[in-house]
Amino acid sequence: MSLSNPYAATVAMLFAAVSWGSLFLVGKPVLSRLDPIWFTALRYLLAGVGMTLLVVFFGQRPWAKLRAHWGTLTRYGVLGYGFFGILVLEGLKLSLPSHGAVLMATMPMTTILLRWLLDGQRPGIAVAGAAVLALSGVVLVSGVLGRTDGPPHMLLGDALTLLGTVGWVLYTRGAAKVPDLSPLEYTGLTAIAALPWQVAFALVATAGAGSPRLRGPTSRRSCRTSCISLPCPRSRRSSPSTSAYGSWERREGRCSSTACRCPRC
Template structure:
């Protein structure tokens, strides 16, 4: 890996995490008109069409790889685009954008624990300290320690749903290594295409059970501006940039960059006039400190391994 490719990967990851910071604010606007299930269908239908166009512009499409790995790609797409996309925005409907971004930033910590479960790589003592620090930070941001009544109500329920959703994105990120024959654009496009039938089925079932409402055309038209940002910038460009960074630096190192998502989200909140309260700022700072420690420890470990 050259210095140029390493820096290009880091810039790609920085772009992706900055775009995701804005995604939560745009998503909150969409949720005023469209529920999370149908919003996810609309989001990834548009993203799939755009990704297919980009892929075809690059030349011959290797559809045979899609047919060869369709089961694996479909399951990864449902975890990354379905589980993550739906649950995070259900959680957002009970919470606020800055909280969703902070929950997303805990993915490096969750990844550490998942490696212990699936790969038997037991975390060291410093890692447990990082986990404890990050969890305490999340509890401050979510308002777990505040009364459930009044203006400063707890958003713990929505934040917990969003946290469960992030596990799907971690599995999607880790799964990229299992289909290394595919390029970044192929992996991103094929998983999006194969996830669509499942996403549509989830939305239909949720509607029949009364958990979702099919949006009216007027609702979709009213939400066009934020949907365009989410589809083009927050989904297609961000996913391509993130997968490119992960392909170059590896899943564990790539996910560490997600600690910048709450920073961009909080800056956007402040710019809109919604200044974070003291516990939110302290909690976010604790999470960033925890993730910075993890990133430094991982970097030192990588150097020692060389």
């Protein structure tokens, strides 16, 4: 089925939206074992194999196009895959999966603002009103306002995710810079061009941190045991036997005063 068919294009976009949304649910537990930088590098390393095969079989002279547009493809590939991928996962680590999934819906508004700032195309009243309405819906659905039971750095995580989406919007705008590339070729060749830089950045970050970025699973029993003496940041009841803010219960891994989770577990 050709994607010039509007129904096929709609199905393709719905599939992309569902796949993107599932990233946050699947990725959240993985981030307890894998650093966002390596998570991003390994994701696109594995995906790059499949994209390479697709480009080879369905592209038209892809390697010649890669050589001709190497700089442009690398620049936008790093923006779309590296910058976007790392910041979104860093934000997910600090926030909630539902927030990350909903924040992806702000990309049309970001696109409108960037076209206004970079291209001078001021949005009309109807478009601006629709953008404000959509943004209001994002705020209501995400529960950013008035929510107090989220992670302590939830707003910072949401801000990182929102900043990451700017990289993806710039990436999609970059397709206009190489009009001789098909959507498949642009997607695949930018992934191939950016991959060496992503792996190099992961190696440098690992060396700079002084410790491996690939982490094994932490024993929840040992974690909870070590958290017994930690003060609970959400409880305000005093406990003379532990601390002024309560303590973590050994068996349940919860605060003895309120049902909140240990930040280390």
